[in-house]
Amino acid sequence: MTGRFLHRIDMALGRYLPEQRLFLRTDHSTRFLRLSPKTQLLGLAGGATVMAWAMLSTAIVLMDQVGAGNLRDQAKREQALYDERINALAAERDQAASEAAAARERFEMAMGEVSRMQSELLSSEERNRELETGMDVLRKGLRKTAAERDAARARTRELAATLAGEPGGEMAEGPRTADVREILAFLTGALEETAGARDTAAANASAALELAEALAYEHDLVAERNDQIFSSLEEALTVSVVPLEKMFKSAGLSPDRLIDRVRQGYGGVGGPLVQISASTKGDYTPSADELRARSLLDKMDELNLYRIAAEKLPFVQPVKSAYRFTSPFGERRHPITGARSMHEGVDFASSHGTPIHATADGVVVKAGWQSGYGRLVTIRHDFGLETRYAHMSKIRVNEGQRVSRGDVIGDMGNTGQSTGTHLHYEVRVDGKPVNPMTYIEAARDVF
Numbered sequence: 001m002t003g004r005f006l007h008r009i010d011m012a013l014g015r016y017l018p019e020q021r022l023f024l025r026t027d028h029s030t031r032f033l034r035l036s037p038k039t040q041l042l043g044l045a046g047g048a049t050v051m052a053w054a055m056l057s058t059a060i061v062l063m064d065q066v067g068a069g070n071l072r073d074q075a076k077r078e079q080a081l082y083d084e085r086i087n088a089l090a091a092e093r094d095q096a097a098s099e100a101a102a103a104r105e106r107f108e109m110a111m112g113e114v115s116r117m118q119s120e121l122l123s124s125e126e127r128n129r130e131l132e133t134g135m136d137v138l139r140k141g142l143r144k145t146a147a148e149r150d151a152a153r154a155r156t157r158e159l160a161a162t163l164a165g166e167p168g169g170e171m172a173e174g175p176r177t178a179d180v181r182e183i184l185a186f187l188t189g190a191l192e193e194t195a196g197a198r199d200t201a202a203a204n205a206s207a208a209l210e211l212a213e214a215l216a217y218e219h220d221l222v223a224e225r226n227d228q229i230f231s232s233l234e235e236a237l238t239v240s241v242v243p244l245e246k247m248f249k250s251a252g253l254s255p256d257r258l259i260d261r262v263r264q265g266y267g268g269v270g271g272p273l274v275q276i277s278a279s280t281k282g283d284y285t286p287s288a289d290e291l292r293a294r295s296l297l298d299k300m301d302e303l304n305l306y307r308i309a310a311e312k313l314p315f316v317q318p319v320k321s322a323y324r325f326t327s328p329f330g331e332r333r334h335p336i337t338g339a340r341s342m343h344e345g346v347d348f349a350s351s352h353g354t355p356i357h358a359t360a361d362g363v364v365v366k367a368g369w370q371s372g373y374g375r376l377v378t379i380r381h382d383f384g385l386e387t388r389y390a391h392m393s394k395i396r397v398n399e400g401q402r403v404s405r406g407d408v409i410g411d412m413g414n415t416g417q418s419t420g421t422h423l424h425y426e427v428r429v430d431g432k433p434v435n436p437m438t439y440i441e442a443a444r445d446v447f
Contacts, residue, residue, distance in 0.1 A: 010037050017041060089325055096444040103243065117229045121293065233296050244306040247315065250442035258309045259302065261383060266308065311405055312382040314359035314436070315443035318389060318425050319412075323350040326422060329435040344433035345388070345426035352421045354412040356389055358403045359439075367399045373424070374416025377409050386431075390424035391416050 020035040035043075248255045286294075327347035333340055358379055365386075366378035373390035377397060380386050393413025397403060414421045427436040 006038075017044075086324060100444065113232065117233050121226060121229050244303075244310060247310070247442045248306075251313070251315075251439050253313075255306070258383070259305050262305045262309050262312075266305075310443075311361050313385065313439065314381065314387050314427055315439050316357075316359050316405060317348075317440055318356050318359050318387075319348045319350060319354060319423060320357060321350055321354050323348045323354070325349075329433075329437065345390075345424050346436050347422050347424055348412075349420065349422040350412055352393060352411075352413060354423075355408045356392065356410045356412055356423055358405055358407045358409050359387055360385070360405050362387070362403060364397045364399055364401045364403060364409070367395050367397055367401075370416075372417045374418065375410070375413065376416075379403060379409070384430045386428045387436075388424075388426040388428070390426075391418045391422060393421075 017037040017040045019037065020040065021033065025031075245255045248258060325346070326349045327343060329346050330343060331340060332343045356377075360379075360381050362379040362381040364377060365380045366376055366388075368376065370376045370390075373388070375390075375392040375395055377389045377392065377395055378386060379389075389410060391413055392410040392415065394411040395409070396411070397407075397409045403409060412421055412423050418424075425436055427434050427439060
């Protein structure tokens, strides 16, 4: 059965692959090899298989080479884009630093102008008080002169009545000639004295009116100058406060809550109590200028509270020398293990030993080795904030030490889990990590 089936297959294949004979001739004999249709089919199938395998292998090798070339090109393009982005960030950083320096210079100039205008305001108020005192003295002098004039006139009328012999006069019974002469001499002197007093009073009154007009004009000038000073102070304070409010809001902080917390921490008062005498002039009502001055003083106090709050928060960069921004905040592939993980800070790469600065006032709570971080410094700030500085080569502060913004706390290194010299910088709020660049970018136009 099987033989007949194979024979039928040979017959069917013979139509397309007829039997072939391969003759092998030697000097003594001739032999041949018989190639049946089945043998030819197997040979063709084997050859086709070998050729297909060779073509497939060649295609795979070519695809691997092309793919590797594409990956290299893509890596080069990504590296070029990354370098371009780093250069752009460096340029933005330099521009931000120059703008911050200019803003700080403007702020210092505004504060100097505020101090100068405040001194002028105090001087103007003192001059006003002196002018008002002078006017009060002149008014009292005029009233006294008028009283003396009225008394002299009354005395003159009385003496004239006596000389005329009116009833009730002291000389009604006929004075003697000597007494009359004496009385006339006295009256003449009194009249001359009265005339002189009258002329003096008139001159004093005229001078007082001129002085009053001059004082009124000067008072108007002082009022106008005070208004200009107040306006300049208000504008300077507005220009100084608005960028600080914008900075806090950009960092996700409430300016009002920050000011309240700073005021609570810096609200101490005291001193000996000295009793004051009660005023007899009734309740004192402050003038409009005094109310405006008090408002300016309140705004200056608010500006000072903003300044204190800004020094307590990490708004500046920890590295002031040239650096490269190598890793942002967020999820990334771990550079050592290769696994996807959360990067809870930002990385600044620079040369070994680059100084690292505290980004805000605070107290050092950790200064030593910690697994993964290497040599680590942790600073606790106000308002529940904490900053961490990792992978240092050298620590320059001690635990419990109080530091100020800008103080050098260590040198950049490559300790702990690190692939190269850099600083790993973290900011934590109530123990939770946040993006440090939020604070740094918020203060770009202020510091």
